[in-house]
Amino acid sequence: MIFRELFIFIAAFAAFASAVAAYLAVFHGEAALKEILSTAAAAVIGLYIGRCLQKRLSNG
Structure with missing residues (x-):
């Protein structure tokens, strides 16, 4: 499970x-490089916030 999350994090960071x-x-x-890394980090943080909200809203 943790490897899946780590893979998603790395893949999302690389894509962004x-x-x-x-x-x-x-x-x-x-x-x-600073702009690239900071923008990609902000996008990944937003991605994970969205995933957490999706899990909470789907459970009720």
């Missing part, structure tokens, strides 16, 4: 980081 890096590179011409 690559999407942010691509956006910054295409539309702004540069991609700072």
Whole structure:
């Protein structure tokens, strides 16, 4: 169970980081590592908050 959560965390972080890096590179011409990592971290935190809310709301 914990490996599943760890895999989801790593996959989500990688997906968000690559999407942010691509956006910054295409539309702004540069991609700072600090911006990429902080935005990806915020997105993963939001993802996990959403997952927790979904579990609580589905249980009643």
